[in-house]
Amino acid sequence: MARRVAIIGTGWVGSSVAISTLQLGVADELLLYDARTEVAEGEAMDLAQGSSFYPGATVRTASIEEMIDADAVVIAAGRNGKPGESRLALLRDNAILARELGARLSAARGVIVVVTNPVDVLTRVVLEASGLPPARVIGTGTMLDTARLREALGRALDLDPRSVHAQVVGEHGDSEVVLWSGVQIGGVPLAQWPGWSADRESSLANEVRTAAYEIIKRKGATNHAIGLVTATLLRTVLRGERRVLTVSRWHEGASGVRDVALSMPTIVGSGGAELVLEPAMVPQERERLEHSAQVLRDAYASVRDA
Structure with missing residues (x-):
């Protein structure tokens, strides 16, 4: 069965997750989503054009609803930290988004991986919003x-x-x-x-x-x-x-x-x-x-x- 990985958020972190995932040969199909539609499309095009240099996989954009059936969904959406700002200071800006995404992924059949900071608190937010078993909502943590x-x-x-x-x-x-x-x-x-x-x-x-x-x-x-x-x-x-x-x-x-x-x-x-x-x-x-x-x-x- 083809392994499908989805990434929500194609900024600095999401794009690095994408290329690393392709180079490790983790996914047969990589799905990308970003609120900035053209950015996600550009990333998908750019990554797909490098397919001669990583194990075979297809890359395309998708809606969050399409990602429900993925084997793993990575949440990398949200703003980055500013110079001198603690991860917890990001919390108010990113918690609302994490709660929304968790609710939209409540029917996910695979694992949800939370990367967005502050990752520990947002892992809890996504878990509670999704209602999924604790083992299937994982933060990259430490x-x-x-x-x-x-x-x-x-x-x-x-x-x-x-x-x-x-x-x-x-x-x-x-x-x-x-x-x-x-x-x-x-x-x-x-x-x-x-x-x-x-x-x-x-x-x-x-x-x-x-x-x-x-x-x-x-x-x-x-x-x-x-x-x-x-x-x-x-x-x-x-x-x-x-x-x-x-x-x-x-x-x-x-x-x-x-x-x-x-x-x-x-x-x-x-x-x-x-x-x-x-x-x-x-x-x-x-x-x-x-x-x-x-x-x-x-x-x-x-x-x-x-």
Whole structure:
């Protein structure tokens, strides 16, 4: 059966998700929608003309109603952050749109992937508006923060980032939590790595936390890395890989946090975000995670009736 992926929003992020999805060979058919009809048409034409250079797929525009039957629908619509603006500051501008899209996708048969920031709160908004099962409404969450952490540690240790096993959990934003106690390289705890000092943790965590601000300050938006993150998440779902990823989904208490959508290590497969795992944490990490959860609960409460 042909794998169909749909993307709502073809701005900086949506277009990067599109090209990354095509290059990874995730979709046989890629559907694009944007409120700016001509922009979506232009993106579809541009991407289709590169078909000689990625695995076979067709690209075309579609209505949101046509996307109901897709295997996965990516929500990348909404405005980007401004220089110096936190992700939560975007909330009021993007929550109304997310609620509308969630309602229109209530009959979706596949997985909904939320990329628009603030991704954790909007994942909850889309979930509640759509009425779909929690496992099928997934935010990209801290997959990007985790990738940034592994890249930063790889650079610091002169290692390929793929050899660094580290995770960021909680909010995709200022209250995110780096699980330093669980970082390993080839089974060796980071604390035991030759020459490593825990004094470096604070600066590296800050580098990861502020990475988007630094990029936005320079080029106006972040798009390439999140495009790769989203395409990888789509591949994991559509191929049923059952890979552990730090995605955002609704939590009802099984992972030690409840009544919030945030990122935890989660087994992702054909059913979506199927099983949330609870990694070992030191007390300070657990406290920071609960703080992050409360930040997100408060943010959602501020727009519950928006």
